[in-house]
C-alpha cells in the first residue's frame with residue numbers, strides 16, 4: 021500500500037464512493053483562465069478561479085491534457101506524460117493547484133491519452149532515428165508498405181480526422197495513426213509501453229490526483245497480424261464482439277486489470293472513467309466494471325434530440341446497463357469535442373441532418389443562420405436540470421454554466437482543430453467546421469482584454485456577445501444560467517440520496533417526463549410546447565418562469581422547462 025502524503029483533507033481521503041454521484045467539471049486548460057498574460061490559459065489561472073469553482077458547487081475537476089505538446093490536437097498529442105507544458109505551468113504549480121482544489125473540497129481528475137503519443141515523444145523520436153525492425157520501432161506500429169517499392173500504405177484505412185491513417189517515414193516504412201499524423205499509435209503488446217503507463221499513473225496518483233479520464237479507452241489493443249490487412253470496408257463490416265482488429269478487443273481489459281491494481285494501491289482507490297464510443301451496453305459495461313476502469317461515459321444524451329421519448333429510453337436503458345457493471349451512470353450534454361448543447365438545441369433535430377453516430381459526430385458544425393438561440397437556451401436549461409436530477413455522475417463542460425453558445429464564425433486561418441485542417445471543403449459542408457467553436461476562452465468580465473480571460477488576448481477569437489454571457493454579467497442577474505447552475509448544484513447536494521429513480525406515470529405523457537428520487541425529490545420536464553399543470557409540492561427550482569397565478573396557487577409548467585419539487589406528503 022502506497023503511503024501518501026498529499027493535500028487531501030480527511031473528508032476527501034475517506035470516501036471511496038465519492039465518484040458515484042459526483043458533479044465533475046471539465047476544464048480545457050488553455051481556454052479557462054490566463055494568469056500569465058500570453059493568451060493561453062494556465063494552471064495559475066485555474067488557481068485564481070478556485071473560489072468560482074467552489075461557489076459553483078462542483079465535486080471534482082477533470083483537467084483535459086496539460087502536458088507538453090505541439091498542440092497538433094489540442095494537447096491530445098502528448099510529448100511527455102509526466103510533465104506540464106511550460107506555457108501552462110510547472111509541476112510545482114500543478115501541486116499547488118491540486119492542494120488548493122483539495123482545500124476547497126474539490127477532487128482532481130486528469131486526462132490520460134494512451135492510444136497514441138505525439139510524434140515528439142522521446143520514444144517516437146528514437147523510433148525514427150532507428151532502422152526498420154529495430155526494438156525502438158516496436159513500441160509503435162510500423163509496417164512496410166505494399167507495391168513494388170513499398171509506396172502504397174499497408175492498408176487503405178483513413179484517420180478519424182481525415183486523410184490516410186498511415187504516414188510514410190524517410191526510410192520508406194509507414195506508421196499507424198488513428199488520429200492526426202502527429203499522433204502515432206502505441207503498440208500495446210510491448211511490455212515497456214505497458215510498464216511506462218503504470219509509471220505515469222503512479223506519478224500523478226502520488227501527486228494526489230484522485231482519478232483519470234481515459235482517452236479512447238477502447239482502441240489500445242490491436243491485432244494487425246493479418247497479411248494483407250483487411251480493407252477499410254472489410255474492417256467496418258467486422259463484428260464488434262471483442263475480436264475486431266482495432267476496437268474493443270477483449271484483451272484491452274488485461275491492460276485495465278493492471279491499471280486497476282495500481283489504482284487500488286491508494287486510499288481511497290484512484291478512479292477512472294473510460295471514453296469509449298461503444299454502442300453495445302454489454303461491451304461498454306466491461307470498462308465500467310470494478311475490475312476495470314470503474315466508470316464509462318455514456319454519450320447518449322448528447323447525441324439525442326430534445327425529445328421526451330428519446331430521453332426516457334436513454335435513461336431507462338442506461339439504468340439497466342449500470343446493473344451489468346455495478347457502476348453508476350455518467351451523463352454528458354457537452355464536452356470539448358461536440359457542439360455546445362445550448363446551440364445544438366437551437367438547431368433542427370439531428371435526424372437527417374447530422375445523423376452520423378459515434379466519434380464522427382463530434383465534428384458536426386452549426387451554421388449561425390440555422391440557430392434559434394432563445395429556443396436553444398430554454399431547452400438547454402431544461403435538459404440540464406433533467407440531467408442534474410438523474411442518479412449517477414454528471415460531467416459538465418466549462419462555460420456551459422454560462423449558457424455559452426458555440427462560436428461559429430472563427431476565421432479559417434485562426435482555426436486550430438486538425439479535424440478542420442484535414443477535411444476538404446465538401447467534408448466541412450457535411451460535418452461542420454471542427455471543434456474550435458466550443459474551445460474559445462471563457463468570458464469572465466463584461467468588457468476588457470479578452471473579457472477577463474487574461475491580459476494578453478485570447479488564442480481563439482472571442483465574439484462581441486461574450487460580454488453578456490460573462491461571469492460578471494451573470495453574477496449580477498438573478499435569472500442567469502450561472503445562477504440556475506449554482507442553485508441546482510447546491511440543491512442537488514442537499515437532495516441527493518440513493519441511486520433509485522421511479523418514473524411518475526401519472527404525470528408523464530408523450531411530452532412530459534416526471535421522475536422521483538428518494539426523499540420525495542420530483543423532477544418534471546415539459547419537452548412539448550403547451551403548458552402543463554404541476555402537482556402539489558414545494559417548488560424548489562425551475563429552469564424558466566412558470567405560468568399561472570401564484571396567488572391562487574396555480575402553477576403551470578411551460579414548454580421546454582423543468583421544475584424540481586419536493587413532494588409535500590414526504
Ligand code: NOJ
Nearest residue numbers: 093096133199235236357
Ligand atoms: C478523444 C478526445 O476527446 C479528442 O479531443 C481527441 O481529439 C481524440 N480523443 C484523440 O486523442
